[in-house]
Amino acid sequence: MDLLTAAKEAVKGAAEAGADSCDAMGMERRETVLKVRRGQLETSQESETRGVGVRAFRGGRTGISWTTDVSAEGLRRAGRQAAELASIAGEDPAAGLPDPAHRDGAAPIEGLDDPGFDAFDPVAGVDRARAAEAAAFAADPRVTNSEGSTFRAVRGTTAIAASDGFTGSSRRTFYALSLAVLAEEAGGVLQRDHWYTAANLLGGLEDPASVGREAARRCLRRLGWRKVETRKVPVVLSPEVAASFAEEVASACLGSALYRRASFLADSLGEAVASPLFTLVDDPLLPGGLASRPFDGEGARPARKEIFGKGVLRAFLFDSYSLRKLAAAAPEKAKGGTPGNAARGIGGSTSVATSNLFVEPGREKPEAVIAAVQDGFYVTETMGFGVNTVTGDYSKGAAGLWIRDGRLDYPVQEVTIAGDLRSMLRDVDAVGNDLVLRDEVSAPTIRVSRMTVSGR
């Protein structure tokens, strides 16, 4: 049975058991994972997996069920169970399928499904993993160990069928090569860093040797680290750290946080919260985007959204539930909002999530962003869970390089950077021109004029 037929079976089961509306999502995934360590194949993993999740609505009551039993009887049973579960839940006027107005018009997106997937030879994946690791070792004799170099090839299919007649099916491939290497410094202290490349099409992957050399470069620049005195200084976020910052800001802009008023931006729509240099976009329709999709997890039409435009908070991200909830609680904030950001796995309800999220590049070269700093911190890595998107409090473990007289000077570790997201947004005083869309979340180099670095 194909996946869409399977989803339809589950919908039938729910409808027969009394659901007045329902939808089902089937997911199928084929994955090969090959890990090489010190030149030798260490792990070889092959899998094919499928499952179906179904949501049933009954007068505003929601029941959800899922199964990996994809026989016709197993699917019907899951549908029936969802409908039965719905009778337990409370009546919630916001529950239900997306409005028909948000359904249609989904067009296929180019560059997501590699036609060569079936013909791909795993040996070629092992070769790429091996080549990346070999390049890291060859880059410098101080690279002495490897955590491993992993090649992944994945093909996933998603199919949605709903009782209002909506059907959608989309297939995508994903390839990734990643490795982590170690170097040892005086006193036996180990330093580790990693690098990776990921793309929907095999041809979109970067050259393995360059990925390996970059992992080595990142690891080696950590050698000879120091801890710095506690002080307030300008902080430059590397593209990777700026991407985490973008993700943290975006998570305060999700409809699920807004209707609960669980966001430091709950009352800020339309305000110039951030620096005019800051523009944040969520674009689920990017050709070849790692998080692109023709329809979202509940079959709503996705759209490009400018969350921040030149510093002004312009849009929130929604699934249909959170949009209806916010519209009921604070209609002025939901005005103009559309769903399209529903994420969904087989086992559970939908949640709101970003797709391809990125900060628009600025005009300055990253070197220039750094060169303007006399005494400051260039952050290459943050650690931990010290960001609270309800209060805006921000305090994370950090590692990077100290900036002295406009140049990267020495590595710094075992420190934190702290501030709050609202001040950080306001204090963005430079945005680099170095945006590369190499992951689901991307950003150029960003400078924040003042944060607390806590160390010695």
Next chain:
Amino acid sequence: MPPSPEQPAPALDPVFPVDRTLLERLLAEAMSRGADFADLYFEHRAEAGLSMEEDLLREAVAGVVSGMGVRVLSGERTGYAYTEDLTPEAMARAARTAALVAAGAGAEASVNVSEGPVKDLYPVERPVEGMPLRDRVDFLRRASAAARARDPRVSRVMVTMRDEVKTVAVATSDGGLFRDRQPMLMFRVGVVAEEAGKGRTTAGDGGGGRVGLEYFARRTPEEIGGEAARRAVLALDAEAAPAGPMPVVLGPGYSGILLHEAVGHPLEADFNRKGLSRYSKQMGQVVASPLCTVVDDGTVASSRGSLNVDDEGNPTSPTVLIDRGVLVGYMQDRLSARLTGARATGNGRRQSYAHPPMPRMTNTYLPAGPHDPEEILRSVKRGVYAASFSGGQVDISKGDFVFSATEAYLIEDGAITKPLRGVTLVGNGPDVMGRVEMVGSDFRFSDGMWTCGKNGQSVPVGVGLPTVKISSITVGGTGG
């Protein structure tokens, strides 16, 4: 699939359509290329849950996932394949795929499986799954009402209750067969508080473990709801945390997350065998203050991190990792134990049938010490008291770790004064463990709510700690 006529043995379990003969055939298939070891992991996971928001029962959910994973070990290599299709043909295909990792010419392998004993660490008095979902709603209502009743500034309450029964069977090429039934209850309350002029805050609390409904007699829904609300409201008055190194007192229970990050992960055997950990070359050396003994123990009764048998068929056990400051042991899985000649410690765990096992923590704790908790607090002139945490992260190679407190206070002249916000602590494992200056007599385990991530796999764990004083650690606030 019904067993064929020449296989009269009963099915392995009502949920798995497999008998002993088929198990043996699949294991032989997995070993057919001359591997060192193979195992089959069958899992059937039935979950059910309720979520409530603003006293509205928003969703009732239930589902079943089942599948089987085959692992083949050959030297340092691992081959892995899995399937949700439990027909003999599909499982044999998975076994052959996993076997490819062993490059041998092909040998006749024969395996005789017999069932081994397992412990009974989590007997359940009143199984959660025995109560219809409809009848469980009251637990959520009680927690929600208690959170609201706590303070008028509570603006939003979310409660979830979820239970899981995981039925597993592990069959190994050395003839072992172990079955277990692993219940899990999770109960969680999240609260948003708001006050004009002070903004909004959020906090939560939760608990559970491998327990039944009797859990709520020990810790009521009201208690959990009230505690979540207390923390959220407290945070409204919290001030910016100081920045820089200072003494930190960790409260009992929750703070065990420090051990989990600072020494737990870096003492997992795979990292050490490969020379990737801060502690790779330090067996027998002093790695912590003599006040520190650190134990990982998968046998703690009813705890979230406990297992009767680990996910590769080894019995769980208490494993001393650090004995009065000296590194004495790693947490082993089968592969690392075999390659290093160590004893498997029962720490081989996996998220599900779709994941190969690796060394993981179970319940990691530091036992009680000699100091009175009051005395510990009194010894601090100016510092931070951290009571609860949102989680942490570690770089196992250098040993640097961070963890973030969700409830913390300033200590001034030996007494707790103002609540603090945004407290992240950063340090290096051996350095911070060497600065443990006092260890309290008030040991306790954190209530069951922790989930640990490693290489993309999540498993439930437990942590525990008494009140502990660290003479100096970097506090990542913004204040002076």
